[in-house]
Amino acid sequence: MTTAERHGIGKYVAVYICLLVITALQFVIGYQNIQGTQLVVRMLTFAIIETLLVVLFFMNLGSEKPVFVKFVVYFMLFVLATMNYIWTDSFRLLLFRLTKVGPS
Amino acid sequence: MSEAHVTMGAHTAAPMEAPPFAIPSKKLAMWLFVMADVMTFAACVAAYAFTRNATPDWPRPFHSVTAVAVMTVIMLTSGLTMLIALGAAKAGDKAGAFRWMMITAVAGIIFTLLHIRDWMGMIDQGVGLLHNPWGTAAFGASFYAITGFSLLHISIGTIALIIVAIRYQGGRYNADDIEIVSIFWQFVGLVWLFIVPVVYLMNQTPAAR
Amino acid sequence: MAKLLAVTIVVIAILSAIPIIRNTWHPLPDVSAHGQAIDDQLSETMWEAGISFLASQIILAWFIWRYSGNRPGEKTKTFPGGATGLVAAAVILVGVEVFALGIFGVKAWANIYFTPPGADAxxxxxxxxxxxxxxxxxxxxxxxxxxxxxxxxxxxxxxxxxxxxxxxxxxxxxxxxxxxxxxxxxxxxxxxxxxxxxxxxxxxxxxxxxxxxxxxxxxxxxxxxxxxxxxxxxxxxxxxxxxxxxxxxxxxxxxxxxxxxxxxxxx
Amino acid sequence: MHDTSTHAAAHHGPPTSFIRKHVFSLDHKVIGKQYYGLGLVAVIIGMVLSWVMRIHLAWTAYPIPGLHLLSGTGAPGNVMTPEFYLQVMTMHATFMVFFVLTVVPFAAFGNFFLPIHTGAEDMPFPHFNMMSFWTTFVAFCVMLLSFFVGDGPTLGGWTQYAPLSAVGAVAGPGQGSGVIIWATSIAIFCVGQLFGALNFIPNVLDLRCKGMSMWRLPMPTWAWFITSCMGLTSFSVLMPACILLILDHVAGTSFFVASNLVINDQLQPHSGGSTLLWQHLFWFFGHPEVYIAIVPGMGIVSHVLITNMRKPMLSHRVLVYSMGALAVLSYMVYGHHMFVSGMNPFSSLVFSFPTLLITIPSTVIVLVWIGSLYGAKLRINAASLFALGFISMFITGGVSGFFLAQPSIQILLHATYFVVAHFHFTMAIAALFGIFSGTYFWFPKMWGRMMNDNLGKLHFWLTFIGVYAIFMPMHYLGLAGNVRRYQAFVVDYMQPLVGVHQFITIAALFTGAVQLIFIYNFIHSRFWGEPAPENPWQGTSLEWSVPSPPPHDNFGGKHPVVYHDPYQYGVQSSTGDYLMQDSPEQVKGAQDEP
CATH class of the missing domain: 2.60.40.420 (Cupredoxins -  blue copper proteins)
Structure with missing residues (x-):
């Protein structure tokens, strides 16, 4: 490995170790007896931190022009946010599920 | 065309406006593709999560996720080797870049094989699109749909890596192309980092108290 | 030909409005307890939409009538107030109008969906x-x-x-x-x-x-x-x-x- | 270094072989014309299908000569069966929405003119561009195939609501192979449009010529740019939804099918999914798609109007911002298609307000157009007539949006002909007027010959009156509670409305026949029209600075330089009352918008 090659790798190794640690934490949480919303919140929180690390450093978005970073981030956040209307109906399926026993 | 020519006459033309994002078109296109792909995966995950949330007796059957842990480490490591290859290519170390890309590709192949082995294990346990030993059929369908879509991306990414590496070796591609394939590779790795908690760990049998 | 177009647009707009004003085709008469709110909402919307429709088509026709053709000696002009006035008009007039409709509409909707049925239903x-x-x-x-x-x-x-x-x-x-x-x-x-x-x-x-x-x-x-x-x-x-x-x-x-x-x- | 890397991608030599030149061409102009041709074929198919539907609706028992050619089983004695009516309706909508309204204003005109407007030699990725067309073409062929396979095309409507679409042949004719073909074709189509968007956006951002700042881009290019951004994120949601639908259908999974369904007395094996999931995924794509159809039309109409008004728009930027606002809102309002679908009633209210909000940018756009007409020197020709017609149609379609944005009123009007009238006026007829306007305006540039303007005017008059006669009465039908997608009106309260349907049918047959004028004009002008000068309309944007049709690399090896905002009209220059974008001259009255 030349010195030029080594240059800048340190940052990536640090991110790599962070990612490993976070993933390990997720595995530990998976073994805990956590249910429902709590589980989702914890898993997604860690996954979002990982996303930030990967997108900013591994995909090098962090070193692009700020206007491009904004374009990608705002655009994606907005579109993904608008997809979340779907949940209200997911709960509706739980509340009004047609059971074999007809309602009285 | 010189700047002087542009300003000929009394009227000053706006100078050449730099592209606002200042990134080459190919790389921009890869980013746009990644954005579109995010939506594709988002739709798949939304379908899975919608169904799961609406199913009261969703099973949590996974006992051992050692294989998944190994696959995750491989995937993360391949991301790092990809970056080393990119660094080497940018520094002009052609042999090093090629070597590290090949290492990444090998990691991709191992990952794909492990993934297929994981699938075979699931199929052996009787998990199909329509049946599984643990309850609701939607479990198997969403499992195979999401992981299958990810596996497709990873295998395409692996093939792309090999093609780019060989063409880079042959001088047809340069460091910029490696950067583009690197963005895609990191993206499929990121998708895997979402699949692990969402598909595997959240369906993990909690340890008994 | 521009004048003909202007006339056609106005004629079409008025012809379109006549059956609405004469109530030639209308929803079946309401026989429900909650339906009056919906009908009121519909007629309010019909008034506002109808006025917007006729006004826009007629202004469009008027401008086509007035400002078509190469009129030598006349210079092109800009709309007084420019775009700012129009944007403000759109935001204030139309914004207030549709939000009022939206807010009143909530009542008609809530009547049906947000009230539980009576115990003796x-x-x-x-x-x-x-x-x-x-x-x-x-x-x-x-x-x-x-x-x-x-x-x-x-x-x-x-x-x-x-x-x-x-x-x-x-x-x-x-x-x-x-x-x-x-x-x-x-x-x-x-x-x-x-x-x-x-x-x-x-x-x-x-x-x-x-x-x-x-x-x-x-x-x-x-x-x-x-x-x-x-x-x-x-x-x-x-x-x-x-x-x-x-x-x-x-x-x-x-x-x-x-x-x-x-x-x-x-x- | 950076400069070369962004521009080098677009450079390739002129093709030599016939196949490279006309079939698998890399030239964006040829691809644009190919898209246009595809749209023309699709619109003819769609229109013939609509004729068949309309005749059947008005005279249900009347045999339509030759109908058996469309389907072996669907038309015994040339009279439509109920299932065949629904199949024809589904295919009419599918061809029109996907292969006409998406393909022509966006892909065809966009491909041809976007690189010229930006001053580029070609798209950044010509190979992807070529694939974009051929993928779309394959999707089109696959869709056509469904007429000839199994028991015909799907009857589920273009929205293809599950479980009707997901449970297979048991749900009715065409629901077996027909749905699979439909979903496959649409998934392929989505890939094709993704390729298109991947070309359009980098072209606008990276390949602009010297002096061409973003705000100097003409209106249609802004519209195509905004549309591409929408297409990028909406088609990529429809594609996996279609794949999941195919999985449900073929593999028996249950993403969109609930448990314990009994169809034709057979208990279905599915369990656990919901139609609401399909509706959400579909309309998440579906509403942006509506704007993908209409926004390019707005751009084209602005472009045509400005040129024919001989004065700039009141504000270029306000129009662009309004179109952007429409794009943003399109993601937040899709639930207004689902107000009474069993969706959470609270969501209905949440969706209602952004839907009402759409009125504001739409009104701004219309007011800026009308306000710009003030003090204009409007030229009347076929292109400007269609542009003015577009405004009139868009107003009419827009005001019916007031009704449909409110959940309480949709209780009366949902799924009635009022909705049919609304979306035909806005996304169908207005977009079609945009297409016609663009065709009459750009034909000289695309094919190098002038179209016959008198025939064009005749075409406009008959079409304009005709479409109002078709779609205006549909509002009344909707108010009277006439439900759409009915092949006959056996419901008591709908029977008195059959007379209105007969009127509409006559108007539709008339308007459809009128389109033959356009087709004749198109073909005749294509081969025997007067050769077009470089700038027949005294336009200012870059497409008018190159020969008609433009040479292989658009600018004949030169690199255009831009000095002005796109629409410098009403000035006094050496060329007349306008100043080309690439003219270095500075004259009185010309000003860049701050």
Whole structure:
């Protein structure tokens, strides 16, 4: 490995170790007896931190022009946010599920 | 065309406006593709999560996720080797870049094989699109749909890596192309980092108290 | 030719408005307790939309009339106030207008969907299937029998999949192909589909609700006028979609009791 | 270094072989014309299908000669069966929405003119561009195939609501192979449009010529740019939804099918899914798609109007911002298609307000157009007539949006002909007027010959009156509660409305026949029209600075330089009352918008 090659790798190794640690934490949480919303919140929180690390450093978005970073981030956040209307109906399926026993 | 020519006459033309994002078109296109792909995966995950949330007796059957842990480490490591290859290519170390890309590709192949082995294990346990030993059929369908879509991306990414590496070796591609394939590779790795908690760990049998 | 276009636009706009003003085609007369709010909302919207429609088309036509052709000696002009005035007008006038509509509309919607049915509301069940509605009344015991989808069979005339042999709740259930409700009595309608998506559309009752397969939805209404109305399906459900309809009879309480007795005898 | 890397991608030599030149061409102009041709074929198919539907609706028992050619089983004695009516309706909508309204204003005109407007030699990725067309073409062929396979095309409507579409042949004719073909074709189509968007966006951002700042881009290019951004994120949601639908259908999974369904007395094996999931995924794509159809039309109409008004728009930027606002809102309002679908009633209210909000940017756009007409020197020709017609149509379609944005009113109007009238006026007829306007305006540039303007005017008059006669009465039908997607009106209260349907049918047959004028004009002008000068309309944007048709690399090896905002009209220059974008001259009255 030349010195030029080594240059800048340190940052990536640090991110790599962070990612490993976070993933390990997720595995530990998976073994805990956590249910429902709590589980989702914890898993997604860690996954979002990982996303930030990967997108900013591994995909090098962090070193692009700020206007491009904004374009990608705002655009994606907005579109993904608008997809979340779907949940209200997911709960509706739980509340009004047609059971074999007809309602009285 | 010189700047002087542009300003000929009394009227000053706006100078050449730099592209606002200042990134080459190919790389921009890869980013746009990644954005579109995010939506594709988002739709798949939304379908899975919608169904799961609406199913009261969703099973949590996974006992051992050692294989998944190994696959995750491989995937993360391949991301790092990809970056080393990119660094080497940018520094002009052609042999090093090629070597590290090949290492990444090998990691991709191992990952794909492990993934297929994981699938075979699931199929052996009787998990199909329509049946599984643990309850609701939607479990198997969403499992195979999401992981299958990810596996497709990873295998395409692996093939792309090999093609780019060989063409880079042959001088047809340069460091910029490696950067583009690197963005895609990191993206499929990121998708895997979402699949692990969402598909595997959240369906993990909690340890008994 | 520009003048002709201007005239044509105005003529079309006015011709379009005439049937609305003369009320040539109108929704079926409302027979529900909650429908007045919807009708008011509709007529308010009709006024605002109608005025916007006529005003915009006429101004468009006027400008086409006035400002077409190469008029030598005349220079092109800019609209007084420029775009800012127009944007402000759009945001303030139209914004206020539509938000007012939206906010008043909430009331009409909330009447139907955000109020629970009264405790004494009469339960009626409706099941949609390709391509017919079937209705179920509880009978004297006040409870519906359980539904067994595997027993559901049109061929055996078991439209609801109820087990009349073993299920005591189901024994007195009355299944009908026509719906009848007593007038001025609140009805709690339990809706489910046996196969695909359908819709329960009774224009006269101001009720429109899709069936969602796998879901047991409820709406409630009170019919205020004796008569015979039509229930139609408005959600594409297959080749017989156009033919999927049923009658809803709103009867006086006595007539309803007699009707129910007759239906019970037919079971 | 950076400069070369962004521009080098677009450079390739002129093709030599016939196949490279006309079939698998890399030239964006040829691809644009190919898209246009595809749209023309699709619009003819769609229109013939609509004729068949309309005749059947008005005279249900009347045999339509030759109908048996469309389907072996669907038309015994040339009279439509109910299922065949629905199949024809589904295919009419599918061809029109996907292969006409998406393909022509966006892909065809966009491909041809976007690189010229930006001053580029070609798209950044010509190979992807070529694939974009051929993928779309394959999707089109696959869709056509469904007429000839199994028991015909799907009857589920273009929205293809599950479970009707997901349970297979048991749900009715065409629901077997027909749905699979439909979903496959649409998934392929989505890939094709993704390729298109991947070309359009980098072209606008990276390949602009010297002096061409973003705000100097003409209106249509802005519209195509905004549309591409929408297409990028909406088609990529429809594609997996279609794949999941195919999985449900073929493999028996249950993403969109609930438990315990009994169809034709058979208990279905599915369990656990819901139609609401399909509706959400579909309309998440579906609403942006509506704007993908209409926004390019707005751009084209602005472009045509400005040129024919001989004065700039009141504000270029306000129009662009309004179109952007429409794009943003399109993601937040899709639930207004589902107000009574069993969706959470609270969501209905949440969706209602952004839907009402759409009125504001739409009104701004219309007011800026009308306000710009003030003090203009409007030239009347076929292109400007269609542009003015577009405004009139868009107003009419827009005001019916007031009704449909409110959940309480949708209780009366949902799934009635009122909705049919609304979306035909906005996304169909207005977009079609945009297409016609663009065709009459750009034909000289695309094919190098002038179209016959008198025939064009005649075409406009008959079409304008015709479409109002078709779609205006549909509002009344909707108010009277006439439900759409019915093949006959056996419901008592709908029977008095059959007379209105007969009127509409006559108007539709008339308007459809009128389109033959356009087709004649198109073909005749294509081969025997007067050769077009470089700048027949005294336009200012870059497409008018190159020969008609433009040479292989658009600018004949030169690199254009831009000095002005796109629309410098009403000035006094050496060329007349306008100043080309690439003219270095500075004259009185010309000003860049701050």
């Amino acid at each position: 009469m339960p009626v069940q409706v099941q949609a299937g390709q391509f017919a509605f079937y209705f179920r009344y509880t009978g004297p015991d006040g409870t519906f029998g359980a539904i067994h989808p595997e027993m559901l069979s049109e061929a055996n005339q078991n439209f609801y999949g109820i087990d009349t042999d073993h299920d005591s709740d189901a024994k007195d259930d009355i299944v009908t192909a026509e719906m009848a409700v007593p007038v001025n009595r609140e009805i709690r309608l339990l809706m489910h589909s046996k196969d695909v998506s359908h819709s329960f559309y009774v224009p006269a009752l101001r009720i429109h609700q899709d069936f969602v397969p796998g879901l047991d939805l409820q709406i409630h209404f009170t019919a205020t006028k004796v008569g015979r109305y039509e229930i139609v399906c408005s959600q594409l459900c297959g080749l017989g979609h156009y033919n999927m309809k049923a009658y809803l009879s709103v009867l006086s309480q006595d007539d309803f009791d007699a009707w129910l007795k007759k239906q019970a005898a037919l079971q």
